[in-house]
Amino acid sequence: MKSLVLERKDELSLRDFPIEKDEEVLGPRDVRIKLHTVGICGSDVHYYTHGRIGPFVVEAPMILGHEASGTVIETGSEVTTLKEGDRVCMEPGIPDPNSKATRLGMYNVDPAVRFWATPPVHGILRPTCVHPEAFTFKLPDAVSFAEAAMVEPLAVGVHAATKAKIKPGDIAVVLGAGPIGLVTALSALAGGCARVYVSDLSDKKLQIAQSLSPAIIAVNAAKETVGERVKADTDGWGADVLFEATGSPKAAAQIFEPLAPGGCVVLIGGQSEPISYDAGAAMVREARVENIFRYAHVFPRCVAMLASGAIDVKPLITRTFDFDESVKAFEIAASAPPADVKMQIELPQ
Template sequence: MNSATSATDPTTQEKTMNAVVLERRHEIRIRPVPGPGRVGPDEVRIGVHTVGICGSDVHYYTHGRIGPYVVEDPMVLGHEASGTVLEVGADVTHLAVGDRVCMEPGIPDPRSRASRLGIYNVDPDVRFWATPPVHGCLRPEIVHPADFTYKLPDRLSLEEGALIEPFAVAVHAVTKARISPGDVVAVVGAGTIGVLTAIAATASGASRVYVSDVAPEKFAKLRAYPTIHPVDAGEQDLAEVVREATEGWGADVVFEASGNPRAFGSLWEAPAPGGAVVLVGIPVSPVSLDVAAAQARELRIETVFRYANAYPRAIELAASPAVDLGALISATYPFEEAVTAFERGAEARPTDTKIQIRVAGA
């Protein structure tokens, strides 16, 4: 038996707690919601410490939907989270009360065909935090499957732990790219995912990484990485810069991390013959792909949807001296100022990389 007493009075577990709730488009409130309930034998209760604001959270706030996912009922926001274990279920052996953890927000059906194949991220029945109709984690406590809860090494802060979720996207993308030591890489888009992908590519052996964006202010967080080279898309063409730097050959791997439909018009000009194009950003509307251009150079095309089996690698890499996730945090708001934090997120300031909300003590 590995059960433990919760740090919270068990008699209060069924009571309400405040949460950050998207009531409808353009309306967020902090208000009571039902508590997470009791802990099952394979679950843990976690006191949430920090939650990052993701672009998807902001998109639900500003647009009320992402593709087929529509906010029809009030929804608790947040899926990038870290915290401290308060209680463990009877069958949990790898975690203990007091452990600092981060949580993988997508829970698949373990019996699904996708899960058995190891691609549980594309399980049609996956339940992902803050994706309608599933509630997120912007609340003081959550109950979560222990198998999707990961202990943080001492070198990582809880704030950095909340960045593991978007970093897992980057690590998954770099893994699918199959980067080799010395590869030249190009990244389109210097938003949070683009920046993290550039960092992951550098840490995975890329000799040079060229990152383009129309807002050069976004490059500030990359100055600590001497092998990452910013390209101001308003002044320079990424493909031309890469070709000039590689004697006309091109990049071994190109990551599209902007999701901007305009980026696809010239996407095939940057990769080298036999290279790879990894689609990380998700366009909000259909885009055109020049298949003939890709075929003419036998480009390998990979697509990325969230991640699968990437959290352990992301944690190990984040804890290495090659990565500094903490430097990407632009601002941290207390729980009671969560609405202000989302309003800032909706502003999309080019100098912001990651905005977080401190939930602990809420």
């Protein structure tokens, strides 16, 4: 089927691609989905520009894409919660149901998890896919296909906010105003934060951040230090929670500066190399440090918040391309336009 294929580093093509038969077999608890909207994730772009992310190396042509929504067109014989015609979004990681991590409820850290567009597993920038019923979620009428394709990145922010154990009235800092930083800011507000400071170097992205809520305060890191700004606004106390969503070693080295005593740091942004960690700064604050890897058990929460209006991701969708423009879309995404947050691709219906 016609797919967006990463042939190798720096080379994409839109071509007919043979899908292995076992990927297309509809099991009794599977559904077949016609894809509608697929978001372009930073990891997709990184595979395109670098050919690898940490230990995951592109060694053969691979279909990209893992943020998706679509329509069920066929169901397995034992499927009970979905039917043909249902609009859905899909959680892209399928764990081994018998692994210890899965049985403990931490299926996202199962070493055997098969995650779309992570070598050697193909993604879903293609017309159809087969997916387990258990990881496919029906959409309420109030949630569009475009919003539904944002559930995957939103799940990262909701998982991070959950790990932070936010309390009503907390003050939070988010380092990074990219897609993950902004969905994390929205998740922190939905979790009860009174204010969220968002720090970045891009004025365009900070303008988008500030437009999302009057409770979001934009801080340009090139002009002022977020730690100084937060402490000035909190009588020197600091923020209750800090989310690191840049993936930048320089930013990660400063995670404790804005943090209040007893505060929590959640590391979200992936770091390709070991980072500087100020153990003394963490110690004197008795800081709690959490790490997240993707997400677990949050897709239904995300769908419910989109449906109720508790979280609005529509302002983050800044550009949409037709499927035939997929290569161009990735070339633009790789150039990191400062005014763009989330780009999406719509497939023919």
